[in-house]
Amino acid sequence: MKRFILAIITFITTSLCCYATTAQAIENPLAQTNNKFGIHILDTSELAKAQELVNSTGGDWGYVTIPIQATDRDKPKWQAFMQESKDKHIIPILRITTIPQGGTWQEGKDTDLVDFANFLNDLEWPVQNRYVIIFNEVNRSTEWGDKVDPAKYARILKNARTIFKERSDNFFIMPAGLDNALPTSSTSMRAQEYLRAMMVEDPAIWSYIDGWNSHSYPNPGFSAPPTQKGWTSITSYKTELAYIKIAQKPVFITETGWTTTKLTEDKRASYLETALNIWASDSNVVAVTPFLLTAGAGDFVPFSFTTNSGETTATYKTLQNFVKIPGKPTVTNNSPKSNTIIVNQDTDNAQLPTFRLNKALLKLENLFRQLLGISTKNYLTIGNSYLTVEVANNSKSWEKGLSGRQQLADGTGMFFIFPYEHIPLFWMKDMTFPIDIIWIKDQQIVDFTLNAPVPTGANKPTYSPRSPVNRVLEVPTGYIESHDLQIGDNVTLITE
Numbered sequence: 001m002k003r004f005i006l007a008i009i010t011f012i013t014t015s016l017c018c019y020a021t022t023a024q025a026i027e028n029p030l031a032q033t034n035n036k037f038g039i040h041i042l043d044t045s046e047l048a049k050a051q052e053l054v055n056s057t058g059g060d061w062g063y064v065t066i067p068i069q070a071t072d073r074d075k076p077k078w079q080a081f082m083q084e085s086k087d088k089h090i091i092p093i094l095r096i097t098t099i100p101q102g103g104t105w106q107e108g109k110d111t112d113l114v115d116f117a118n119f120l121n122d123l124e125w126p127v128q129n130r131y132v133i134i135f136n137e138v139n140r141s142t143e144w145g146d147k148v149d150p151a152k153y154a155r156i157l158k159n160a161r162t163i164f165k166e167r168s169d170n171f172f173i174m175p176a177g178l179d180n181a182l183p184t185s186s187t188s189m190r191a192q193e194y195l196r197a198m199m200v201e202d203p204a205i206w207s208y209i210d211g212w213n214s215h216s217y218p219n220p221g222f223s224a225p226p227t228q229k230g231w232t233s234i235t236s237y238k239t240e241l242a243y244i245k246i247a248q249k250p251v252f253i254t255e256t257g258w259t260t261t262k263l264t265e266d267k268r269a270s271y272l273e274t275a276l277n278i279w280a281s282d283s284n285v286v287a288v289t290p291f292l293l294t295a296g297a298g299d300f301v302p303f304s305f306t307t308n309s310g311e312t313t314a315t316y317k318t319l320q321n322f323v324k325i326p327g328k329p330t331v332t333n334n335s336p337k338s339n340t341i342i343v344n345q346d347t348d349n350a351q352l353p354t355f356r357l358n359k360a361l362l363k364l365e366n367l368f369r370q371l372l373g374i375s376t377k378n379y380l381t382i383g384n385s386y387l388t389v390e391v392a393n394n395s396k397s398w399e400k401g402l403s404g405r406q407q408l409a410d411g412t413g414m415f416f417i418f419p420y421e422h423i424p425l426f427w428m429k430d431m432t433f434p435i436d437i438i439w440i441k442d443q444q445i446v447d448f449t450l451n452a453p454v455p456t457g458a459n460k461p462t463y464s465p466r467s468p469v470n471r472v473l474e475v476p477t478g479y480i481e482s483h484d485l486q487i488g489d490n491v492t493l494i495t496e
Contacts, residue, residue: 028422030284037287038093042067047064053293054090060327062091063287064092066094070098073116086332091287093289094133095132095135096113104141106145108153110156113164117171125170131172132173133213137176138178150201161208165394176213204427206249214240214251218275219232234256247422255289256291257315260302276318293305383485383486383490385483387473404432415473419470420470425463425464432454433454434454436452436479440470441467445485446465450480
C-alpha cells in the first residue's frame, strides 16, 4: 500500500501545486506600543497590588513574572488568574519550575514540559503572546537536581520549543535566567562557561528561543550602582548577548533589584530610579519585573517592595511614580482563538491558468503527503517567474529543512514561514548540495545569500539576513542570478 501511495505521489508531483496556510503565532513585542515595567510576584493573590504598581502614572498592560510549580497545576486557580490578568490589564510571564526536594529542586524532564504544555494550553490567556520561561538559574546545582548539566539543559530547551509550539504557536519561549555572580565550583558554573557548553552541545541552540531572559542583578551583594556594566550589572543582558554572538532578541529582565542588607532604603530607591531610566531608553528591552513585590518572610525580605504589614517602601513608590505608557498588546477573545490564518490571496493572477486547472489534482497530492507526514506544496510567484514550493511552517519542518536530500529540482524550492519578524539563523547541517537563500519580509525580497556550500568540516557556518524577515526561500544554487532577481522583488504565495 505504501509503495502504491508513493507511486501516486510521484505521478502527481509532475503537476503544479496547491494551497497551504500557516498558524497564527506570537507577535513581535518590540513592534508593539509597550509598557515595559512590571514586578515579580510569588502568588496569584498579589495581582491587584501589582496592578497598582505597574499600571500607574499613565501605564497600562504592565507585566508580572510568576513561578508555577509542577505540583500547582490547578486549572480553576490559574484560569482565574488569567481572567483577572485580563481584567486588570496585566501581561503574565510564567516561569515553570520543578518540584522542591529538601534544599534543591528536581532536575527538569521532557515529561515535565509535556505536562506543563498541555496544562498551559488549556488556559485562556489574556493576550496573544503566551510568555513561558523554561526553568530557573540552571547553572546552580540546587536548581537542577543537585548537579550542573548544561548539555542536558540545552536538549531540554530545544525540546521545549517543539513541545509547546505543537500545542500553540502563541507560546513565546525563553531560556532560564542564569546567576551571573556564581563561580565555577562543584555546585555551580560560571555563566560564560554554561552558555558556551550549551552552544557546544547544540550550535543552533539560540534559534529555538523567541526572546532572551536575564537576571540582571547588580552584584556583588545586590548592592552595586546601576551605572556598573558587565556580567554582574543591571545591563548584563547586553554582555550575555554579545558573548553568545547572536542577533538581538527581545529582552526580558525577569529578576533584578537591590537589597536593604547593604543599602539604606532611600539608596535602594535612588538606584532603582536611575536603572528605570536606563531600561526605559533601551529599545531592545521589552519587560522589566524587579524582584520582589512581597516576600513575607525568609531570605527574600531584603528584596521586598512592601513590608510585612503591607506598607509600601520608597522603592515601591519609585516604581509606582515612574512615568509609563499604555501598552497595546493583542488581547484575546473570550473564546479560544483559531490557530489558522491565510498567508495571502491572489488567485486572479493571469500567469496561472495551469494552476487553476490542476487545483484538484494538487489537493489530492497534498492529501497523500499529509498521510505520509510529508510537507504540503504550494505555488509561489517570485519576480517574473514561479516555483513549486514545499512549505515549512512549524518547528519540526524548520529544523528538518532540506537536510538529507540528494537534490532540489529546477523550478522547486522550500518556503519557510515564521510567525514574526526576526533575524533567523540558518545552517547547512546534513545538506548534500549547495543552495541560494532568499530572505523575505512579508512579500518583498530584502537580502540574498548566494551559493551556500555543502559543509565540509566540523564547524558549520551559519547564514542570516542583514535585517529582520519573516519568510525565507531556499532554491537551487544559481537560481537568483539566472532569474535576475533583485532586492525589492515581490514574492507571493498562492492560497485559496
